[in-house]
Amino acid sequence: MDVTFRIRRYNPEHPTNKKPYWQEFTLKDVAETDRVLEMLHRIKWEQDGTLSFRRSCSSGICGSDAMRINGRNALACKLLIRDVGTKIQVEPILGLPVIKDLIVDMEPFFAQYRAIMPYLVNNDPLPDDGRERLQSPEDRIIYDDTTNCILCACCTTSCPSYWANGQYVGPAAIVQAHRFIFDSRDQAAEERLNVLADPNGVWRCRTIYNCTPACPRGIEVTRAIGEVKLAIRKGSPQGIIDPKNVKVHH
Amino acid sequence: MQTHQFDAVIVGAGGAGLMAALYASRGGANVAVVSKLYPTRSHTGAALGGIGAALGNLEEDKPIWHAYDTVKGGDYLADQDAVKVLAEDAVRAIIELEHMGLPFDRTPEGRISQRRFGGHTSNFGQKAVRRACHSADRTGHMILQTLYQQCIKANVNFFDEYHVVDVIMNQGHAVGVVAVQLGTGELHVFHSKATLFATGGWGRVWRITSNAHSYTGDGAAIVFRRGVPMEDLEFYQFHPTGLYGLGVLLTEGIRGEGGVLLNRYGERFMERYAPRIKDLASRDVISRAIYLEIRDGKGIQGKDYVHLDVRPETVNRYLAEAGEDRRIDAAYVAKNLAETLDVCRTYAGVDPLTEPMPVQPTAHYAMGGIPTNVNAEVVIDANWTVLPGLYAAGECACASVHGANRLGTNSLVDLVVFGRRGGMAMADYAKHADFVPLPPNPAGEVAAELERLRSSRGKTRPGDLRRQMQQVMMDHVGVFREEKGIQSAIDSVAELRERYQNDLVIDDRGQRFNTDLMEAWELGCLLDLAQATAQSALVRTESRGAHSREDYQQRDDANWLVHTLVFNKHQGAQVKGPLELEIDLNKKVNMSLAEEDERFLPRERVY
Numbered sequence: 001m002d003v004t005f006r007i008r009r010y011n012p013e014h015p016t017n018k019k020p021y022w023q024e025f026t027l028k029d030v031a032e033t034d035r036v037l038e039m040l041h042r043i044k045w046e047q048d049g050t051l052s053f054r055r056s057c058s059s060g061i062c063g064s065d066a067m068r069i070n071g072r073n074a075l076a077c078k079l080l081i082r083d084v085g086t087k088i089q090v091e092p093i094l095g096l097p098v099i100k101d102l103i104v105d106m107e108p109f110f111a112q113y114r115a116i117m118p119y120l121v122n123n124d125p126l127p128d129d130g131r132e133r134l135q136s137p138e139d140r141i142i143y144d145d146t147t148n149c150i151l152c153a154c155c156t157t158s159c160p161s162y163w164a165n166g167q168y169v170g171p172a173a174i175v176q177a178h179r180f181i182f183d184s185r186d187q188a189a190e191e192r193l194n195v196l197a198d199p200n201g202v203w204r205c206r207t208i209y210n211c212t213p214a215c216p217r218g219i220e221v222t223r224a225i226g227e228v229k230l231a232i233r234k235g236s237p238q239g240i241i242d243p244k245n246v247k248v249h250h
Numbered sequence: 251m252q253t254h255q256f257d258a259v260i261v262g263a264g265g266a267g268l269m270a271a272l273y274a275s276r277g278g279a280n281v282a283v284v285s286k287l288y289p290t291r292s293h294t295g296a297a298l299g300g301i302g303a304a305l306g307n308l309e310e311d312k313p314i315w316h317a318y319d320t321v322k323g324g325d326y327l328a329d330q331d332a333v334k335v336l337a338e339d340a341v342r343a344i345i346e347l348e349h350m351g352l353p354f355d356r357t358p359e360g361r362i363s364q365r366r367f368g369g370h371t372s373n374f375g376q377k378a379v380r381r382a383c384h385s386a387d388r389t390g391h392m393i394l395q396t397l398y399q400q401c402i403k404a405n406v407n408f409f410d411e412y413h414v415v416d417v418i419m420n421q422g423h424a425v426g427v428v429a430v431q432l433g434t435g436e437l438h439v440f441h442s443k444a445t446l447f448a449t450g451g452w453g454r455v456w457r458i459t460s461n462a463h464s465y466t467g468d469g470a471a472i473v474f475r476r477g478v479p480m481e482d483l484e485f486y487q488f489h490p491t492g493l494y495g496l497g498v499l500l501t502e503g504i505r506g507e508g509g510v511l512l513n514r515y516g517e518r519f520m521e522r523y524a525p526r527i528k529d530l531a532s533r534d535v536i537s538r539a540i541y542l543e544i545r546d547g548k549g550i551q552g553k554d555y556v557h558l559d560v561r562p563e564t565v566n567r568y569l570a571e572a573g574e575d576r577r578i579d580a581a582y583v584a585k586n587l588a589e590t591l592d593v594c595r596t597y598a599g600v601d602p603l604t605e606p607m608p609v610q611p612t613a614h615y616a617m618g619g620i621p622t623n624v625n626a627e628v629v630i631d632a633n634w635t636v637l638p639g640l641y642a643a644g645e646c647a648c649a650s651v652h653g654a655n656r657l658g659t660n661s662l663v664d665l666v667v668f669g670r671r672g673g674m675a676m677a678d679y680a681k682h683a684d685f686v687p688l689p690p691n692p693a694g695e696v697a698a699e700l701e702r703l704r705s706s707r708g709k710t711r712p713g714d715l716r717r718q719m720q721q722v723m724m725d726h727v728g729v730f731r732e733e734k735g736i737q738s739a740i741d742s743v744a745e746l747r748e749r750y751q752n753d754l755v756i757d758d759r760g761q762r763f764n765t766d767l768m769e770a771w772e773l774g775c776l777l778d779l780a781q782a783t784a785q786s787a788l789v790r791t792e793s794r795g796a797h798s799r800e801d802y803q804q805r806d807d808a809n810w811l812v813h814t815l816v817f818n819k820h821q822g823a824q825v826k827g828p829l830e831l832e833i834d835l836n837k838k839v840n841m842s843l844a845e846e847d848e849r850f851l852p853r854e855r856v857y
Contacts, residue, residue: 011760011762012762013760013761013762014760033597033598033599035597041713044713044765044766045711045712045713045714046711046713048757049711049756049757049758049766050757050758050760050766052758052763052764052765052766053765054291055463056287056291056293056462056463056464057291057293057295057296057462057463058462058463058498059296059498059499059593059597060592060593060596061295061296061388061391061589062287062290062291062292062293062295062296062462063290063291064287064288064291078596080596080597099433099762099763100762100763103763106288110288114402118399118402119351119399119400119402119403120350120351120396120399122351126349130345131345131361132345132348132349132354132361132362133348133349134356134359134360134361135356135360136356136358136360137355137356137357137358137360140353140355140356143353144353144386147353147385147388147392147395148388149395150290150295150391151288151290180351183351183353185351186351218592
């Protein structure tokens with residue numbers, strides 16, 4: 001079958017056309033099971049080498065190819081033609097400055113990530129026996145969901161609160177904070193909760209819920225944000241998540 | 251052009267690069283990590299099933315057993331001194347990863363959980379052992395995330411989306427690298443005392459591959475163009491279970507949990523090829539078995555794939571048959587193989603809980619690469635001569651711990667063990683070494699090459715050349731090889747390389763994020779490595795590990811317990827003229843473990 005792509009183009013280096021514009025491409029012999037990313041490659045490799053986008057693993061784990069496809073954020077490598085139909089509109093994710101075509105400046109996003117201290121803090125001496133710190137399977141499972149995050153920015157750039165205010169730390173940074181706040185080995189929950197209690201922290205979240213369906217990893221983003229809000233109210237992450245209620249993805 | 255100066259410059263921000271950055275920085279060095287991708291995009295993140303170490307958390311295990319499996323799995327080509335280091339350091343390195351925060355799955359006692367994996371056994375091959383430490387089936391993702399987190403904590407300097415295109419040599423030393431800042435197109439020179447390449451592999455040489463689009467062998471090709479030989483390139487691993495048609499990897503952990511391979515008659519054919527450990531035999535053995543089944547017309551519907559079945563009823567039937575008490579259910583599979591379920595449902599529309607998965611061998615991992623010693627220092631000849639200031643670790647390097655075939659989980663072990671040692675070695679080196687000056691105009695040559703590509707006005711698109719190279723290599727330098735086919739691959743790749751120089755055209759002539767240009771440059775790296783791989787495969791007239799010659803079907807220990815070193819006679823950053831290669835077969839395999847214990851001597855490899 002034939003499919004038509006309508007792609008948002010932008011190249012400030014272009015000799016004549018320095019403003020963003022839409023361009024259409026038609027591809028022939030497309031199968032239902034072809035990936036959107038493969039089709040973008042076909043356009044680039046067969047029709048127009050100037051089309052620019054990021055990609056790497058093409059199997060949904062590296063997080064490079066977050067795009068707005070038919071109005072929804074997704075990884076181009078995880079969507080098949082049968083998921084998106086034969087008329088496909090592709091534009092860069094919203095809320096971050098566009099550098100060229102589908103490539104946005106990720107620096108603000110990573111700065112927000114770094115702001116929540118995204119690393120384990122534990123100042124206790126290491127176990128005397130030279131072995132691992134112990135953690136029960138129950139303590140391990142309560143932060144399992146948020147360890148799935150690949151920092152693709154699908155959630156953050158689907159959030160209307162983030163579009164309205166780029167100073168908002170955003171869903172992805174909160175997900176990453178959650179991963180440490182609820183890790184029994186970590187000792188910096190209080191500092192992270194303080195960062196997130198800031199006016200540009202979790203309270204900018206209005207539970208609009210765009211983030212959860214946008215996550216290509218199936219993380220329950222809104223729920224994680226809710227758990228962090230609860231921890232801030234209680235002043236502690238203790239007892240908020242019941243390991244028996246943690247959903248295992250099916 | 252900007253020039254930067256750092257004690258240690260690390261090229262690549264996957265597991266090996268970040269591990270090196272962390273340990274070099276802990277050792278007091280001022281470190282820069284230069285990577286064409288954001289660190290979290292690196293391909294380490296795609297590693298699934300686990301990382302092997304003899305922690306013995308669930309049953310007795312010893313590093314020497316891990317070493318034995320690695321040597322045997324590598325079909326006796328691995329350097330045994332390096333394997334000993336790998337197996338012993340693995341325990342320390344994995345405990346350190348846990349201390350850094352890596353969320354390993356846990357045993358009921360709260361220790362790191364471990365599972366079975368192909369080729370890993372206890373007591374010198376007696377039975378499968380639980381050695382693979384795991385974090386669901388996203389272990390590589392968790393290693394990458396954890397190391398990046400720790401590098402942020404340690405204030406490592408990151409140059410993200412800076413694409414390294416040349417290594418700078420002067421006075422017999424490596425003195426830095428040249429990189430393109432992708433966002434602006436500007437060239438940067440990084441002047442260093444020590445430079446480590448951790449740029450991963452080159453699976454994009456082949457048509458069906460599990461590897462990322464960005465896995466184009468840049469680091470290996472760059473140093474190869476500057477006089478460093480490549481070691482054992484003919485040993486390239488095809489993973490047996492790539493998703494049919496796409497090559498996306500389905501982890502060996504599926505078989506570790508009890509999944510089985512079936513042909514069109516529903517026969518568990520690995521019982522015939524590896525009677526003892528069956529579907530957990532090492533990867534080369536299974537990939538060949540699948541090819542032979544397909545050749546016999548036993549592929550599914552007579553096509554070129556077989557089934558991988560992890561449905562609980564199938565697994566439980568074989569567990570019962572084997573007299574094991576363990577049983578699994580759908581919830582267990584869903585929890586432990588979440589990535590697998592997602593991949594199969596997304597890409598194949600197959601639900602592994604109710605249907606078997608269609609699989610075929612997929613180009614996966616380079617056992618060979620930039621030769622190093624156990625401290626990740628690059629060695630440039632058969633006499634182990636070190637090139638001062640140059641280091642390599644991870645898949646782009648060849649220590650050689652994987653020999654002729656890598657065991658599952660050992661890629662992650664390799665990158666943490668040798669990334670760590672490389673980082674420490676760089677810090678030590680930087681403490682007492684001075685900066686060797688940069689040569690005049692250090693970026694000139696590669697700048698000329700990039701301008702040639704940018705302004706090329708021939709008729710052939712890079713994508714066309716790449717597709718042809720991938721098909722030729724798949725057909726003739728894949729799981730099975732023979733002289734005529736390999737020679738035809740060499741001739742074809744040489745011809746493609748000629749067109750690359752004389753008839754290329756690209757569309758994008760700009761500076762800003764010119765992915766058209768950088769993909770063309772990467773293709774040059776792939777072509778060099780493809781031809782050098784085929785040449786190495788032609789020379790080795792025996793079958794060993796992943797290198798299966800149909801015209802030389804036996805392993806030949808009398809003549810071939812040596813590494814293949816291939817040298818590039820032309821030196822320079824430009825792709826110019828035909829690739830002239832020279833082979834040196836004087837580097838003998840290190841047999842130090844065998845000298846103490848005869849179980850490490852080469853013998854017939856049965857599973």
